Amino acid sequence: MARLELLLIFVLQFEGISGRVSFLYKRPGEEAVLSCTTESSSPPTCSMVMWLYNRDQPETLTEVRNGKVTERSARAARLSVNTDCSLVINTITAEDAGLYTCRQWEDTSTYLSVLTISPSPPDADPKRDGNVTLECSLFSISYRPWLENRIRWVDETGAELLGEGDGYRVLQQTDCVSFLTVKRQSGHNRKYTCQLVDKQKNVKIEADYPPDFIGEITDPTGVSPLSYVMWTVRVAGLILMIVITVLVIRNKWNTKPLEKDNNVNNGADVQYENVEARPAAARPQ
Template sequence: MARTQLILIFLLQFTAGISGNRFLYYRLGNDVTLPCDDVPPSTTRCSLISWLYNRRTDSQTTTKVKKGKVNQNLPGAERLSLSRNCSLIINNITAEDAGRYVCRIGDVAEFDRLVHLNILTISPSPPDADPKTDDEVTLKCSLLRFGSCPLNSIRWVDEKGTVLLGEGDGFKFDGQTDCVSLLTVKHQSSHNQQKIHLPVY
């Protein structure tokens, strides 16, 4: 069987969910801006804007920003700020930043804007595996998000868009457990590449 160059693309397939929700996908270490859509002109100074946060569906709500001011008592507060249009800026995102954010105007929830920050991590498993020298390496794709991941929602495809399932030339799909998907690939050449496709909803 011919040994062909394998280009890996991580294809995430999720339902966008309730209308008015934003779903954003980033890598660890990125700087991100969470938009607060359609903020009325009367709040341009952000004095009525609060940003609330939940890591999981069953977690306690944390107030990241209250009435335009960042809560300095929270871990990572130095990485938070508001833009001129009251969007929440998070610098150098970490795994702890993934979750659901709510932009609230005033003290009522009627016009809440919801933004889901999803963070993708890709690493060899075990961590000390070397993709450049090992005969084969298992790649671990983890998605940190608010809530669980549906079965088969994280898919691996090759450069032709073919979904990699089971076992084939140079790869073996090891399955998905919640928000973690594993793919074992054989070392084929020094020119192997990895590409990541992050959809925007």
């Protein structure tokens, strides 16, 4: 009886949804492209396409009407429609999670879920000593009884973190939220990854902490690559200023003697030009 009731709720909540159903997983800040076509359907006419959005609310919002983004949509600035009528969502946030339906001759539905990972306190520096609590959350439409996904934590070697171990402790874990406390130590960079996996342990999406760990260049001196760049720029600027100063001083030094020579020559010319021949004095007889 309970299963029948759940099935009835599902049918009533999503009545009219048919055609292809897909699942899309994203991280905050990424771009999502939601398709409006199916393998059996013909290319849609975008001027007749509607995009509907619903997330645990009684009212279904119309994001796109007649192929154009609704101006009243709170996300209008981040939404656009491609030439194939697919819906593009830029700079995804957790609030964008939910059910999207492209309504045409045959409906196409996409369940968009957003995986986030955030430290507590929010301004925690991953390069300083101390404990940090990481919260990994999956934002999606709440009613999804057919999904059997779960969240798990793994370290930089890919080993799953369970219970309590060296430098970590799993505090709480459900299907959609998991908390992990880790101990940061200077000079010992470690990566913690939150993964969403299905029943077969296939990874659907994952997020790392710290997010910029991949590709980060470490230095035993503790100086970051950015510090090296800034130091190089400062030294280059100092050298340039020294060169300019030397050139200016040299130019002034070479100019002053020339001016003195010119003055001396001019004075000499004037002196010789003003000299007049005088008659010799007559000798006394």
